[in-house]
Amino acid sequence: MTIIAGEAYLMSMNPLVTTGVNSIWTAYQSQMEAVEDRLRLILKDVLPLASEMTSYIVSGGGKRLRPLLMIISSRLCHSEGDASILLAAVVEMIHTATLLHDDVVDSAELRRGKPAAHQRWGNQPAILVGDFLYANSLWLAMGLHNDEINDSLTLACKKMSEGEILELFLDRNLKASEEDYFNVAACKTATLTASTCRLGGILGGISEKGKTHLEQFGYFVGMAFQVADDALDYMASVDRLGKTLGRDLAEGKMTLPLIHCLAHVPSSSRLRLQSMIGSGESRNADLEEVLDLMRETGSIEYSLSRAREFTRLAQENLSAFPDSPARQHLFALSDFVISRDM
């Protein structure tokens, strides 16, 4: 049995990244392999016509952060049954569905270093297979007949879709505030990681207080991840993260580094920066200019400091649990999500 994604993928991307999470992957290898098997099984059983596309997407080298959060949260709460494997597959499919639609909406060319699915198969299947992954995931989760799980997962899905729309309204919006940005990040990323961790607590039957701490942990991990990811967009190169540098600038996405830079740039440069954001035709020369301004305003360092703050808040929530290997792994994972490319 081979792991399609996960460790091997991370190794191939950047050896430095994986050193820290190696031990985590090893500790959960059998469960994570079971998740991969489950994903393959789900996608093989249904919809043979679309199987090529779905396996390209779902096995396309995701970091499996959400399944890993699910599996470790479950172990933290002494629940390691089949339900945690199923839900790990479910949250990964929900995440993949949003990526599919995201990439169509953003006209993205690459996803994880490979052509985005809609580039290869067209927008139509990408939209519809996204719908299918989403519907199939919820149907599988509802089959557990657990109201707490249903409420948490469907609320997360609702919030995620709200976040996607809010984000669209922020594009090239020069009035976007840090608060707007954090609200979008909370909706589109942190609600699913929060729900994922809460599901582990639900399966383990722990106290409401414990579930809230786990949910908060997942929430802040999601925030840390998103803020770091948006900072990396101004730092990463294509061979390291499978995405192109400055894609957010080209798309007019008002992420934290840009919002911070716009607020702190000397007034002599503000109009120039505004026109580059608003133009809709960002060139490499623009990117260089923006990066120079960000160095002046310290916007990338500021963003990374906010990400570290979210990690700290995540880790604080773990203190509610007794020490265990699972708690240590969650702790390490919350560091990893902001350091994966540094």
Added chain:
Amino acid sequence: MTIIAGEAYLMSMNPLVTTGVNSIWTAYQSQMEAVEDRLRLILKDVLPLASEMTSYIVSGGGKRLRPLLMIISSRLCHSEGDASILLAAVVEMIHTATLLHDDVVDSAELRRGKPAAHQRWGNQPAILVGDFLYANSLWLAMGLHNDEINDSLTLACKKMSEGEILELFLDRNLKASEEDYFNVAACKTATLTASTCRLGGILGGISEKGKTHLEQFGYFVGMAFQVADDALDYMASVDRLGKTLGRDLAEGKMTLPLIHCLAHVPSSSRLRLQSMIGSGESRNADLEEVLDLMRETGSIEYSLSRAREFTRLAQENLSAFPDSPARQHLFALSDFVISRDM
């Protein structure tokens, strides 16, 4: 209080259509107004930024067939609480979500006689607002904490998305069979109407046998509706149904009239028909030619006869219930869905 859609809409479209359903609408007017109120409330409370678009879509003159099926099925089973109003709004929102994605996928210009939402706001919001309507609907339905409802609704959503993908693979596929077509119609249309009617039975707490009959009724109503709708595409004019004649031909959609015609056309005309289907650039002259061939093969009449057959099967399932106004209304509605433009 005014009814945005429904009766007024039907009246405006074609006075002949409404004569038959007038009495049905009147009998359920207070509930259907409550459904409209609920839809407005749901869409007002959330997502103010997207409210203009959602109200354009959801209040855009739909026939409200699914809410009506929900409300009448509930009354048939002596259940008229708030849950049936909520679920009527839910099934309409799910239906609307699929229309939004459908129209993007098909690059449709019109929906119900008005510019399709993606034409007015762009593809991006249309995809994302579709996702939101869908997620919000399921979240609201799950809030009833009824496993039977959850299972039925999420299975319907899963099947619908499978149907959409299957349909995509049939586009311009000269080997498409009647069986392929019926399978797509079952998935993308009949599963939701079937689930809708079953929900009425679930709320009423009737026997499993009764629920199955109601579900079968909804299934065959959906099949009748879809088959008639696809026949109308070769019969309707833009001022009557808000859609353009021959749109399916232009898009290469292998619907029943075309599949039947292709199978029964004299061999001397078959190659010509195949090339028109495959060309991807259907002109008005092509449509006239195809309509002539369909008159020769009787394909439209054949399709309508299949629709009538589905209506008969739907009506058979009603015999399991004692006579009542609600049963009579469901009976009449199943006639209406195939006669709305004849």
